[in-house]
Amino acid sequence: MKVESPASPNGRLRAIARHRAVWPLVALALIFAVDGVISPGFFHIRIVEGRLFGNLIDILYRATPTAIVALGMAIVIGTKGIDLSVGSIIAIIGAVITWRIHAGDPHFVILLIALGTGLLCGLWNGFLVAVLDIQPIIATLILMVSGRGIGLMINLLYGGTNPSFQSELLQGLSVGHISLIPTRLVLGAAIFAALWLLIRRTALGLFLEAVGGNSAAADLAGVDARLVKYAAYLICGLCAAWAGVILAADTHTSDPVSVGLYIELDAILAVVIGGGSLSGGRIYLGMTVLGALVIQALTTSILTSGLPPEYNLVVKAFVVIVVLLLQSNNLRTALYASFSGRKR
Amino acid sequence: MNEKYLPLLATIVVFLALFLSGGMLYKNFLSTLVLGDILADNAFIITAAIGTTFVILSGGIDLSIGSMIGFVGVVIANLDAVGWHPLASAATMLAFGVLFGGLQGLIIDFCEIQPFIATLAGLFLLRGACFMINLDSVPIRHPFVESFAALSIELPGEGYLRSSAIVMLLSLAVAVVVAHFTRFGANVYAIGGDRTSAQLMGVPMRQTSVAIYALGGFYSALGGVIYAFYTSSGYPLAGTGNELTAIASVVLGGTLLTGGVGMVAGTLFGGMILGLIATLINFNGSLNGAWIMIAGGSLLFIFIVMQRSLVGSFRLRATN
Numbered sequence: 001m002k003v004e005s006p007a008s009p010n011g012r013l014r015a016i017a018r019h020r021a022v023w024p025l026v027a028l029a030l031i032f033a034v035d036g037v038i039s040p041g042f043f044h045i046r047i048v049e050g051r052l053f054g055n056l057i058d059i060l061y062r063a064t065p066t067a068i069v070a071l072g073m074a075i076v077i078g079t080k081g082i083d084l085s086v087g088s089i090i091a092i093i094g095a096v097i098t099w100r101i102h103a104g105d106p107h108f109v110i111l112l113i114a115l116g117t118g119l120l121c122g123l124w125n126g127f128l129v130a131v132l133d134i135q136p137i138i139a140t141l142i143l144m145v146s147g148r149g150i151g152l153m154i155n156l157l158y159g160g161t162n163p164s165f166q167s168e169l170l171q172g173l174s175v176g177h178i179s180l181i182p183t184r185l186v187l188g189a190a191i192f193a194a195l196w197l198l199i200r201r202t203a204l205g206l207f208l209e210a211v212g213g214n215s216a217a218a219d220l221a222g223v224d225a226r227l228v229k230y231a232a233y234l235i236c237g238l239c240a241a242w243a244g245v246i247l248a249a250d251t252h253t254s255d256p257v258s259v260g261l262y263i264e265l266d267a268i269l270a271v272v273i274g275g276g277s278l279s280g281g282r283i284y285l286g287m288t289v290l291g292a293l294v295i296q297a298l299t300t301s302i303l304t305s306g307l308p309p310e311y312n313l314v315v316k317a318f319v320v321i322v323v324l325l326l327q328s329n330n331l332r333t334a335l336y337a338s339f340s341g342r343k344r
Numbered sequence: 345m346n347e348k349y350l351p352l353l354a355t356i357v358v359f360l361a362l363f364l365s366g367g368m369l370y371k372n373f374l375s376t377l378v379l380g381d382i383l384a385d386n387a388f389i390i391t392a393a394i395g396t397t398f399v400i401l402s403g404g405i406d407l408s409i410g411s412m413i414g415f416v417g418v419v420i421a422n423l424d425a426v427g428w429h430p431l432a433s434a435a436t437m438l439a440f441g442v443l444f445g446g447l448q449g450l451i452i453d454f455c456e457i458q459p460f461i462a463t464l465a466g467l468f469l470l471r472g473a474c475f476m477i478n479l480d481s482v483p484i485r486h487p488f489v490e491s492f493a494a495l496s497i498e499l500p501g502e503g504y505l506r507s508s509a510i511v512m513l514l515s516l517a518v519a520v521v522v523a524h525f526t527r528f529g530a531n532v533y534a535i536g537g538d539r540t541s542a543q544l545m546g547v548p549m550r551q552t553s554v555a556i557y558a559l560g561g562f563y564s565a566l567g568g569v570i571y572a573f574y575t576s577s578g579y580p581l582a583g584t585g586n587e588l589t590a591i592a593s594v595v596l597g598g599t600l601l602t603g604g605v606g607m608v609a610g611t612l613f614g615g616m617i618l619g620l621i622a623t624l625i626n627f628n629g630s631l632n633g634a635w636i637m638i639a640g641g642s643l644l645f646i647f648i649v650m651q652r653s654l655v656g657s658f659r660l661r662a663t664n
Binding site: 082128132133134135137138139141142143144145146147148149150152153156265268269272277278279310311312313314315316317318320321324325328329330331 | 405451454455456457458460461462464465466467468469471472473475476479588591592595601602632633634635636637638640641642644645648649652
């Protein structure tokens with residue numbers, strides 16, 4: 001490949017175009033531009049009943065569970081893995097929470113039980129991937145297939161089909177708000193900050209990317225690849241558990257069949273839109289959150305634009321395809337060649 | 345005996361063991377009637393899984409199967425409403441399946457996008473297209489569909505081999521020939537075994553990639569046709585989650601997800617095992633759908649661990 005001097009305006013432009021944050025930001029800007037044209041009040045934010053209210057807040061609010069799952073997913077994908085079971089983990093968490101509330105446990109203990117269940121699921125996935133050396137797609141497929149069944153079984157323990165519950169603590173964490181800002185946003189930001197520090201300020205982040213880049217080389221360099229992979233799936237399980245708490249408290253019920261359906265696909269998409277490669281070696285946490293926001297902004301925009309919700313999936317598919325095609329080097333080179341060829 | 349038949353053999357043994365234990369638990373279970381029903385009920389998913397076997401053998405994955413099944417059914421039902429003959433619309437949809445699959449293959453190969461993500465976009469696109477066409481179940485009223493569903497061959501015992509099962513078995517026979525007796529089949533195994541070596545040996549990578557996904561698209565569209573004819577309707581939610589069932593059938597059938605190892609015929613038994621579990625749980629009556637999921641997951645786990653140790657013994661022998 002020819003290296004251009006960055007001083008030439010063309011080269012600088014191309015350097016910007018090559019930066020990984022550009023395409024997701026362009027996508028987000030385009031979505032917002034269309035929104036601005038279609039519904040002029042789209043960006044309006046007002047205060048209703050002591051909390052912020054508006055489409056932009058709604059996007060952040062609804063994107064939070066997906067973004068948290070996607071952060072865990074980004075770390076797993078960074079180790080050249082994938083976790084298909086996050087949706088099922090969310091279903092199990094919802095069932096466990098409802099079950100324990102009906103059993104009368106103190107609610108903060110239930111919160112700990114929920115997070116512990118997430119860790120347990122992560123431990124299982126980590127065991128399959130790190131110890132049995134099973135391909136991550138398949139290893140996590142096992143929990144994905146059986147997890148919603150486990151959730152249904154837990155519901156049957158005390159006889160409910162879709163049992164509901166009330167919990168001030170859990171609902172406060174999910175739908176409550178701290179002064180003006182929704183609590184889940186504050187906690188989501190805290191999780192992001194904690195993970196960022198863990199990945200960027202400790203050796204673990206380096207090890208995770210090293211194992212993803214080349215597992216054998218990392219092993220030879222003295223990194224215990226097995227332990228590092230365990231850590232990745234544990235973190236992912238924990239993130240999924242937190243999303244499970246938010247979603248269960250949001251709906252007040254345990255509905256293992258439909259809660260968090262397809263969230264694994266959205267989370268993986270968020271990572272990929274954020275420039276993460278499924279071949280591992282790179283973890284971009286901030287970009288992943290941006291990816292989750294792009295997906296949610298798209299969904300919210302379709303709903304507010306007056307298009308029937310049936311168009312949601314098709315538009316989503318097109319945006320995904322366009323973002324991916326723009327990230328493809330081969331296609332960009334081919335397009336560039338045909339454009340410059342036409343000029344001459 | 346050749347070691348490559350071991351996973352296939354293991355799958356068949358598990359199938360027979362499950363079938364026999366069903367026979368011991370419930371009378372009337374051990375009959376061609378039950379066998380024929382399992383074949384007919386799961387024909388659409390096994391057909392789709394046959395195409396997936398090629399994709400997985402080449403080291404790829406196809407998530408768009410379930411949506412394709414739904415989309416094909418919805419289009420056939422809507423074309424039926426405007427007076428198309430079901431066979432004509434079925435042929436159109438098979439051609440569409442080939443084109444759509446081929447396009448996915450082209451995007452995966454040319455743009456170097458991971459198959460998982462590219463076919464995920466395919467999943468969203470086709471399912472979204474279903475919802476855009478209509479949201480309710482649409483009946484297929486043409487008399488041909490009724491006569492097709494009634495078509496069957498009598499088996500010894502009281503069973504029938506129904507038309508959907510016949511189509512599935514024929515398409516399986518074609519797939520076995522393609523996989524084991526053509527140059528294309530050899531290329532698929534070569535790419536799945538070692539991409540770089542295959543390229544150096546002169547396997548035409550782009551043509552083969554496009555052809556693999558086109559074949560996958562064809563078989564999932566055929567699965568959709570079988571499903572639409574079998575249920576005489578098009579339902580936009582049909583086939584939801586079936587991509588996972590198809591992948592599970594392929595894995596249970598002894599094909600390695602890393603590519604290069606496996607047999608198309610194994611997929612038939614893999615799909616039959618999943619169908620058998622569902623039938624056993626239905627026969628019991630007191631167990632519910634949750635058990636199907638848990639049993640499927642457990643079986644998947646056992647098989648994968650078993651394959652793992654088999655592959656381990658291959659490698660050990662190779663290094664010695």
